Amino acid sequence: MSNSLLALVLLDTPATPDMAALAKALRARHPELATEVAEHGDAQQAQANSSLIRCGNELVAVMSMPAPIPDDLGLWSRASTTWPQAKAAAARHRGHLIVSVLGQNQRPLPAARLTTAVIGALIATVPECCAVVWNGKVARSADLWLDMSSRSFAPYPDYPSSLWVDILPFRSKTGIGAVTMGLSAFAEREIEFETHKLTLPTLVNKVDGLAVYLVEHGLVVKDGDTFGRDSRERFQRGRQRGYWLEDESILPPYRVFRLPASTAPARFVFDKSAGSSPIDLEPYYGWWLISGRTKAVLEWLDPEAFVFVQCTVRVPHGSYDGPDYWLCDVVRVLDALDEAQSRLTIRTEDDPRSLKFGKKVYLTMLGSKLRLQSAKRISFVWLIARLTSYAIKT
Structure with missing residues (x-):
C-alpha cells in the first residue's frame, strides 16, 4: 500500500x-x-x-x-x-x-x-x-x-x-492569499494564489475551482500559465502568461459550469512584455479562449453545440491589430461512447442540483475502459488534428 x-x-x-x-x-x-x-x-x-x-x-x-x-x-x-x-x-x-x-x-x-x-x-x-x-x-x-x-x-x-484538499488563507505583503494542502497527491504539487483586489470568499472560490480542475486533469498547467489579472494576483509556474481578463465579475462563479450567451463582452488585456500570447485554443478557467478561426471550425462542426461570448482586446500601448477572440462553452455533448465495447457504470443522474439531472451519466473508476464509436472517433481525431495544426501555425 x-x-x-x-x-x-x-x-x-x-x-x-x-x-x-x-x-x-x-x-x-x-x-x-x-x-x-x-x-x-x-x-x-x-x-x-x-x-x-x-x-x-x-x-x-x-x-x-x-x-x-x-x-x-x-x-x-x-x-x-x-x-x-x-x-x-x-x-x-x-x-x-x-x-x-x-x-x-x-x-x-x-x-x-x-x-x-x-x-x-x-x-x-x-x-x-x-x-x-x-x-x-x-x-x-x-x-x-x-x-x-x-x-x-x-x-x-x-x-x-x-475532503481531499484543504485551502488555507494567509496574509501577504500585497494583500491576501491561499495555498492548498493535499493537492500534490493528484497534481504533483500544491498551488498558491495571491491577490490584492479580491475578497477572501472570492479568492477561496477561485482556488477551489482551480484545485478541483487539477484533481480531475492532473498537472496540466504548463510553464508560463498564469491565473489572475496581474503579477500580484497569480497562480504561476515558470514564465508568465501575457493575457488576462480585466473584469472577472462578468463570469459565473466556479462550479456553475455554464456560460450564458447573454454574458457581457469579455475585456482582455494582451501584454507581450508580461508573457506569452494566447494560441487558437486556450483553457481559461472552466471554458476555452478561442480565436476567430477556431470558432469558425466549431460552428462548422456543430453550430448548436457551443456558446460564444465575444472578447474585446486592448494592449498597453497603441491599438490591438490581432485576430478576434471569444470565450467558448460546450452546451451539447455528443454521446460517442461505444457502450458495448467499454467497461464502466452507466446510470441516470438523480440529483436535481446537477446540470445532468435526468440524463444518462457515465461513471469511471479503477479498471474502467472507454471506447469511442468508430465513425465519431475519426471525426474527433480529425477535429483535434485541425485545431492542433491551427495552434502550430500561430
Missing part, C-alpha cells in the same frame, strides 16, 4: 468493523458499485490482520488499530479553522482504522473516489467513528464525511474534493 492514498478513520474507542455490514452499506449507498467481502487469499500482499472488501475489480483493505494516531498539532490546528471541535476529537480518540486501495501505481482520482465511498459506508456502520484524516494532510469530521461521501462517484466537478 506504500504507493496508495491512505486514510485514517479515528474511533472514540477501538472497534473492528463488520465487513458484511460494510458491504451491505456500500451497496445501498452506491448501487452502481459491485461489492462483496473478499477472502484474505485474494491478495497476498495484504497483511494477515487485514479485512478486505472487493469493489468491482479492486480490493480495499480496512485494518483496525487499537491505538490513537500520532499527534500532529499542525494538522488539527488547520482543521479547527472550519471544524471547531477538531482538537477535541483528536484528543479523545483511542483507536483508528486504516483504509486504502491495494495495488501499485493506482491512479489518484479513481482511488480517492473508491476509498471515500468505503469510508462513508464505514462511518454509517461503525458508530465509534469521529473523524477522518486524509493522506496525512486533511482532517474532517465523521459527520461531514458521511454526508459528502455519498457523492464519491459524482461527475466532475461535483465529487467531494474538499
Whole structure:
C-alpha cells in the first residue's frame, strides 16, 4: 500500500468493523458499485490482520488499530479553522482504522473516489467513528464525511474534493492569499494564489475551482500559465502568461459550469512584455479562449453545440491589430461512447442540483475502459488534428 492514498478513520474507542455490514452499506449507498467481502487469499500482499472488501475489480483493505494516531498539532490546528471541535476529537480518540486501495501505481482520482465511498459506508456502520484524516494532510469530521461521501462517484466537478484538499488563507505583503494542502497527491504539487483586489470568499472560490480542475486533469498547467489579472494576483509556474481578463465579475462563479450567451463582452488585456500570447485554443478557467478561426471550425462542426461570448482586446500601448477572440462553452455533448465495447457504470443522474439531472451519466473508476464509436472517433481525431495544426501555425 506504500504507493496508495491512505486514510485514517479515528474511533472514540477501538472497534473492528463488520465487513458484511460494510458491504451491505456500500451497496445501498452506491448501487452502481459491485461489492462483496473478499477472502484474505485474494491478495497476498495484504497483511494477515487485514479485512478486505472487493469493489468491482479492486480490493480495499480496512485494518483496525487499537491505538490513537500520532499527534500532529499542525494538522488539527488547520482543521479547527472550519471544524471547531477538531482538537477535541483528536484528543479523545483511542483507536483508528486504516483504509486504502491495494495495488501499485493506482491512479489518484479513481482511488480517492473508491476509498471515500468505503469510508462513508464505514462511518454509517461503525458508530465509534469521529473523524477522518486524509493522506496525512486533511482532517474532517465523521459527520461531514458521511454526508459528502455519498457523492464519491459524482461527475466532475461535483465529487467531494474538499475532503481531499484543504485551502488555507494567509496574509501577504500585497494583500491576501491561499495555498492548498493535499493537492500534490493528484497534481504533483500544491498551488498558491495571491491577490490584492479580491475578497477572501472570492479568492477561496477561485482556488477551489482551480484545485478541483487539477484533481480531475492532473498537472496540466504548463510553464508560463498564469491565473489572475496581474503579477500580484497569480497562480504561476515558470514564465508568465501575457493575457488576462480585466473584469472577472462578468463570469459565473466556479462550479456553475455554464456560460450564458447573454454574458457581457469579455475585456482582455494582451501584454507581450508580461508573457506569452494566447494560441487558437486556450483553457481559461472552466471554458476555452478561442480565436476567430477556431470558432469558425466549431460552428462548422456543430453550430448548436457551443456558446460564444465575444472578447474585446486592448494592449498597453497603441491599438490591438490581432485576430478576434471569444470565450467558448460546450452546451451539447455528443454521446460517442461505444457502450458495448467499454467497461464502466452507466446510470441516470438523480440529483436535481446537477446540470445532468435526468440524463444518462457515465461513471469511471479503477479498471474502467472507454471506447469511442468508430465513425465519431475519426471525426474527433480529425477535429483535434485541425485545431492542433491551427495552434502550430500561430
